[in-house]
Each structure stands twice: as C-alpha cells, then as structure tokens.
Amino acid sequence: MIQLEHIHKSFRVARRSAGMKAALHSFLHREYTTIHALDDLSFTIGDGEIVGYIGPNGAGKSSTIKVMSGILTPDSGTCRINGRIPWRQRIEHVREIGVVFGQRSQLWWDVPVIDSFSLLQSIYSIPDTLYRQNLEELTQLLHLEELLRTPTRQLSLGQRMRCEIAAALLHSPKILFLDEPTIGLDAVSKLAVRSFIRELNQNKGTTVLLTTHDMQDIEALAQRILLIGRGRLLLDGSLQDLRRRFATGRILTLAYEGGALPQLPGIRVLTQEPGHARLALDTTCTSTADAIKSLSQQLSITDIAVEAPTAEEMVVALYKEYQI
Amino acid sequence: MFKLYGKFFAIHLRSQMQYKTSFILTVLGQCLTSFGAFLSIYFLFARFHQVEGFVFQEVLLCHAVVLLSFSLAEIVFRGFDTFAGIISRGEFDRFLLEPRSPMFRTLCTRMEFSRLGRLAEAGIVMAYALSTGVVVWNWAKAGVLLLMIVCGTLLFAGLFTVYASFCFFSIQGLEFMNIFTDGGREFGQYPFTVYGRRILRFFTYIIPLACVQYYPLLYLLDRAPSPWYALIPLGALLFLVPSTLFWRLGVRHYKSSGS
Structure with a gap:
C-alpha cells in the first residue's frame, strides 16, 4: 500500500542568462529561482495494482519516484509505503522495493551479468535457495540464458534492460518502480518487457508503478493512470475513464x-x-x-x-x- | 560485511584485469612519476647534506611513509577520491536504493589497483632507506612504523571523505581540496618542521599529517624528547570524527536537495 498525502518539494536552482557578462555577474551574485517540483501531491495505490504515471518532461515524475524510494526527503507531507516512511526507514524500506532507472544501471560494465547478480545477492543478503529460485524464474521469463555469461558492455539496449529488470527483482520486492522501462527499445523487446511485467503482476501480485512516454505501455499494462503536471496530480482514473472524457x-x-x-x-x-x-x-x-x-x-x-x-x-x- | 567487501574486491579485480595492457602501463607510469619525487630529494641532497638536521636516508624514510600511506588510501578509498563523478553520474542514487550504509557502499564502489605502481615505488624507497641503517631496530620501532603507515592511510582516507562530502553541496570548485590531499603528499616528503613552526602547527592540529610523520619519525631516530611520541600517530585518527560528521551532514543535504 502506497500512500502519499500533501507532498511538497521545491528546489532552488541557480539562474543565469547567457553571455560572459552574465557569467561574471553570477559568479559574484547568484540568483536563485524556486521550482515547485511537487506541489501538494496526494494519491494512494493499493497492493497488486499496475499504475501508469504519466506527464510531460519535468512534471515531477522522477521526484515522486525518488521520494517513494527514500532517496529524496520532501519538504512537507507524509508518505507511507507498507507502513514505513521511506526516507526515515530507508534500509528496511528498500529491501521491499525494486527500482529500475532507465539511465542508472546496477550492472557492472566489464564483468558478466551473472557476477553483478551474485553481488546483488550479497548486498541484499538474499538466502541461497531464494536467490537460485528467483534467478531461475527470471532467466526463464526474460530469456536471459544466453546473456548471463556476457559482460554488460556487450549487451544491446534491449538485452540490458531485461537484465536490469531481473536485477531489480532478485530480492523479491513487493513493489516495483519502473522509470521509462521501454525507452529506446525495439518492438520485440518492448513486447517482451510488457508481457513480463503483466505476468509478474498477475502471478506474484507485485505492485507496479511505471513512468513512461510510450502510451502503448499504458494501453498494454496500466489499469489506472495518474497524470501529473507541474508537480500537481491532475487526473486519476482508468484508461476507460480517459476514453470516455477525451475520446x-x-x-x-x-x-x-x-x-x-x-x-x-x-x-x-x-x-x-x-x-x-x-x-x-x-x-x-x-x-x-x-x-x-x-x-x-x-x-x-x-x-x-x-x-x-x-x-x-x-x-x-x-x-x-x-x-x- | 567483510564477506561483501571481499566480493566487491573480487569483482574489481576481474574488471580491471579485462584490460591487461592498460593496467600494466598505468602501473608502470605510476611507478615512474613518483620516482620523480625521489629524484628531487636525491638532487637536493647532492648539494646540501642536511635539511633541518635530517640526512638523506631519514628524509627518504619520511617520503616513503607518506607515499605508502597515500597510495594505500588511493587504492582502498578511491570511491571518496572520485566522488564528484559518482554524484554527477547519479550512482549515489543507486547506493541509496540498496540496504547498506552509503559510506560502506562508496568504499566498495572503487578500488584502484593501478596505484600499486606508486605503492611499489614507495616500498622500494623504504626498503632502501631502512637498509642503510638509519634506524636502530627493535620491535617497538617496527610497531611504530606500521602504526605510522596505517594511521597515515586512514588520515588520507579522512581527507578524501572531506573532499567527497563537499561534493554533496557543490561539484564545482573542489580543486582547492587537492592542496590537502596531493599537497599533503608532496609537502610530506620532508619532515614538517623544515617548513617552520606555523606550518608544523597547522599540520599538527588542523590536518594532523605531522602526527604520522614528523613526531613518530623522531621516535624512530631516537631523538624524541619523550617515548610517548611513539603513540602520536593515533592522534591523527581524531581527524576521522569531524570528517565522518561532515559526510553525514552531506548525505542529509543530498537527500533533501537531490542531484
């Protein structure tokens, strides 16, 4: 169960106009502007839901994920995930979540994927039997047999994303955050990733929150959509609701x-x-x-x-x- | 935790062995660059026979202790030394997603074996300095020498941590920290007393490099006014208290401001 209530977060960003003179000026006297990344954001996600989190770039999607995964402390508001406050009880909390950031890899570049996995086993202290069981299952569902012995640097983008998803699930998290899981993937990989997420949700009841710009992801997966813009929640409903209103x-x-x-x-x-x-x-x-x-x-x-x-x-x- | 560290160690070793030629060349390069520092001492002493009462072999010992500590710290604590990159590439976010302390995780994330070159050079110089018989050996002195190296390594680790903690606040303008890290290594080739009383005080009470170098060196050379000089290196460890606190402050700032 994910509950966010009245979450606010603003950042101070240094501002500077172009040109040498402005650069010198800002060296002496910085001007800051405040950006409200999250502005009174509230929503609840129940166990076992798949929720599509959409909004234009800079709307506050990543900030929300960071707050929910304990990386970012909001200015005010409450957030409880399975009864825990992510940024206060970070270590207990992160054991129960899996996070895939499209851009931030958890795989080691120069060693075979399986070595990265085995390191994750130690980092999360996953018991041997559970690790073997999860690895076997993920390998089968995501078709990783060929990839496990390959160094990450030799994988294609789609292959790497499949490995990233597997890496995020080795410790059997109850909640999975996916930040643009299909970005840059070819059609076949996209379909594979989508069908895997659907199966994961159905078989294990894993709660999934995915941010994406690809509406086919949403159509294929999300029963529910949260739309965010300028840090505010603008719409919370199903794809059918959306159709009824806009289509x-x-x-x-x-x-x-x-x-x-x-x-x-x-x-x-x-x-x-x-x-x-x-x-x-x-x-x-x-x-x-x-x-x-x-x-x-x-x-x-x-x-x-x-x-x-x-x-x-x-x-x-x-x-x-x-x-x- | 030791087991996990061991696993990281193994994965680093395997990663770096992927590029053998590059590895060997870097090791050689490292060895040669620090040889330059040795030469500068050598040429200085070719003209002057003493510096503030210290002879060539004694200064070499000093040089070797500081260089050994520095290169050990660079091998083991490389994550803190290259922390600006870890922050800017967003790697630190990933550390926070794992159920481990961010400090331990940073420690594990980089190990720079190519610095073995520098370590080797320092070891050779030390072996040479000791073979000339400047130190009259006993077990206590061997222990003090070890203590100097261990505490020196940890002190450099503390300096790297301070540097890393600054990265939480701003990634720009951190070059000034090199005055203390690289600067400490270069200054530390000579006993700190040669730079005058004020500098000695600075390197005793603010950044306690003299505690792992000048004072215990006097003990090794039987010139210490008190046998307690043997334990002064431990005082350098006090530096780890403020540096750890600063790190914590940095992590808290990072979590409230993001990258």
Missing part, C-alpha cells in the same frame, strides 16, 4: 454505392470523393451505432471502418486541456 470523437471511413451523404447532427465531412468518404463523428451528439444506422438507411455501404483516437492522441488532448 468522444470517431472517424468513420465509408465506401458506398449510390445515394447522397445525409446531413446528420454531430457528423462533419472530412473528405468526399464519389463512392468514398471520411466523416468525423461527435459521439456526444450521435452515438456510433445510430450514425451507422442512419447512414446505412440512405446509402448502400460496401465497407465501413471506425477509428477511435489512440491513447497517444488522448494524452495530447489531455496535456492541452491542462495546459502543461
């Missing part, structure tokens, strides 16, 4: 023989050629079913395709609405 438009592509396009409320013609048309439909006026019914009464339709906006387009609409 109110449909695009209908028609092929038909004869007849004239009828005028219907909520339908706008985008393109029209003889026997072929693209229509934009506003489902708050006319439902998709009604629109198709009326169209088929007046035209003899040979083919029809209905497109809903992608998650990607919804997020763009979302960011626009909240002006972030």
Whole structure:
C-alpha cells in the first residue's frame, strides 16, 4: 500500500542568462529561482495494482519516484509505503522495493551479468535457495540464458534492460518502480518487457508503478493512470475513464454505392470523393451505432471502418486541456 | 560485511584485469612519476647534506611513509577520491536504493589497483632507506612504523571523505581540496618542521599529517624528547570524527536537495 498525502518539494536552482557578462555577474551574485517540483501531491495505490504515471518532461515524475524510494526527503507531507516512511526507514524500506532507472544501471560494465547478480545477492543478503529460485524464474521469463555469461558492455539496449529488470527483482520486492522501462527499445523487446511485467503482476501480485512516454505501455499494462503536471496530480482514473472524457470523437471511413451523404447532427465531412468518404463523428451528439444506422438507411455501404483516437492522441488532448 | 567487501574486491579485480595492457602501463607510469619525487630529494641532497638536521636516508624514510600511506588510501578509498563523478553520474542514487550504509557502499564502489605502481615505488624507497641503517631496530620501532603507515592511510582516507562530502553541496570548485590531499603528499616528503613552526602547527592540529610523520619519525631516530611520541600517530585518527560528521551532514543535504 502506497500512500502519499500533501507532498511538497521545491528546489532552488541557480539562474543565469547567457553571455560572459552574465557569467561574471553570477559568479559574484547568484540568483536563485524556486521550482515547485511537487506541489501538494496526494494519491494512494493499493497492493497488486499496475499504475501508469504519466506527464510531460519535468512534471515531477522522477521526484515522486525518488521520494517513494527514500532517496529524496520532501519538504512537507507524509508518505507511507507498507507502513514505513521511506526516507526515515530507508534500509528496511528498500529491501521491499525494486527500482529500475532507465539511465542508472546496477550492472557492472566489464564483468558478466551473472557476477553483478551474485553481488546483488550479497548486498541484499538474499538466502541461497531464494536467490537460485528467483534467478531461475527470471532467466526463464526474460530469456536471459544466453546473456548471463556476457559482460554488460556487450549487451544491446534491449538485452540490458531485461537484465536490469531481473536485477531489480532478485530480492523479491513487493513493489516495483519502473522509470521509462521501454525507452529506446525495439518492438520485440518492448513486447517482451510488457508481457513480463503483466505476468509478474498477475502471478506474484507485485505492485507496479511505471513512468513512461510510450502510451502503448499504458494501453498494454496500466489499469489506472495518474497524470501529473507541474508537480500537481491532475487526473486519476482508468484508461476507460480517459476514453470516455477525451475520446468522444470517431472517424468513420465509408465506401458506398449510390445515394447522397445525409446531413446528420454531430457528423462533419472530412473528405468526399464519389463512392468514398471520411466523416468525423461527435459521439456526444450521435452515438456510433445510430450514425451507422442512419447512414446505412440512405446509402448502400460496401465497407465501413471506425477509428477511435489512440491513447497517444488522448494524452495530447489531455496535456492541452491542462495546459502543461 | 567483510564477506561483501571481499566480493566487491573480487569483482574489481576481474574488471580491471579485462584490460591487461592498460593496467600494466598505468602501473608502470605510476611507478615512474613518483620516482620523480625521489629524484628531487636525491638532487637536493647532492648539494646540501642536511635539511633541518635530517640526512638523506631519514628524509627518504619520511617520503616513503607518506607515499605508502597515500597510495594505500588511493587504492582502498578511491570511491571518496572520485566522488564528484559518482554524484554527477547519479550512482549515489543507486547506493541509496540498496540496504547498506552509503559510506560502506562508496568504499566498495572503487578500488584502484593501478596505484600499486606508486605503492611499489614507495616500498622500494623504504626498503632502501631502512637498509642503510638509519634506524636502530627493535620491535617497538617496527610497531611504530606500521602504526605510522596505517594511521597515515586512514588520515588520507579522512581527507578524501572531506573532499567527497563537499561534493554533496557543490561539484564545482573542489580543486582547492587537492592542496590537502596531493599537497599533503608532496609537502610530506620532508619532515614538517623544515617548513617552520606555523606550518608544523597547522599540520599538527588542523590536518594532523605531522602526527604520522614528523613526531613518530623522531621516535624512530631516537631523538624524541619523550617515548610517548611513539603513540602520536593515533592522534591523527581524531581527524576521522569531524570528517565522518561532515559526510553525514552531506548525505542529509543530498537527500533533501537531490542531484
């Protein structure tokens, strides 16, 4: 159980304009601006949930993860994770969480992956039997057999990410934080990572919080979405909720023989050629079913395709609405 | 904890053995650069036969003790010495994600075996200085020499820790710390008394390098006014108290400000 209540965190950042004169000036007299990285942030995540944590760059996603993993102490507010305050009881807390930072590796560059794993076993004092069991399972699920004997520096990005995820799970954490787990991966690796996360969540009940810019990650994994912008929580809901609010438009592509396009409320013609048309439909006026019914009464339709906006387009609409 | 340290040691050894040629060349280079310091002492004594009452072999002993301590500290406590990089690459965040003390974790994260070159040079110089018979040996003196090296190593470790702690506050402008680390090593080639009373006091009470060098050296050479001079190296360990406190302060600052 993850509970954050009224978390505030601000940073002081030195500011300086470009140019030599400004550089000299700032050498003598620094100007600081305060950035509110987290501004009254509250949310609760139950055990066994998969939550997608989204927001534009600089919205405060990483700061939140740092607070939740005990690296960063907030200015005010409370955070309890499985009953512990992360930054006060850091050592007990980190035994129960796994963290994958896309950029910050826990693997040693020059030695085979298995050596890094075995070092992690010692760092976390994982009992031998549990370690062997976890290693075997992770190796199988993430297809690491070939990779374990390879030095990290010779792995591809996708292979390395799979190893990073395995490394974060060797100590059987109850909660997994993933910071952009699919960034820069090819399509196959992305799918492998996603299906692994889903299985992990289903079989072990691991709570997963993932930040991502890839909406396909969210579509494939997250039952719930938290949207953050300028340090504030803007939206907390399921992907369906989001659809209901933002995906109110449909695009209908028609092929038909004869007849004239009828005028219907909520339908706008985008393109029209003889026997072929693209229509934009506003489902708050006319439902998709009604629109198709009326169209088929007046035209003899040979083919029809209905497109809903992608998650990607919804997020763009979302960011626009909240002006972030 | 020792077992874990052993594992880190093994992984460092394996990593660094991956690049054998580079390793050997660095060791040789290290050995040769510190040989330069030896030569400068040699040429000085070719013209003057004594410096503040110390002869060539005595100064060499002093040089060897300080260099030995410094290179041991560099091998073992390299993580603190290169801490600016650890902070700026975000490695320290990872340390905080592991159920270990960040200080221990930093200790484990770097071990620089290529500094064995410098260590070897210091060892050779020391062997030479001792073979000339400047010190009349007994067991107590052997113990004092060991104490000088151990306490010296820990004192340099303390200096590296102070340097590392500054990195928590700012990664810029830390070069001034080199005055005390590299500077301490260079100054420490001669007994601190040759620089005058004020410098001696500074290196006794502020940065107690003289405690592992000048005072116990007098004991080794039978010139100490009191046999208690043999235990003065232990006083240098007091430096570890403020440096550890400073480190803790730094970690707290880091956790409240982020990188």
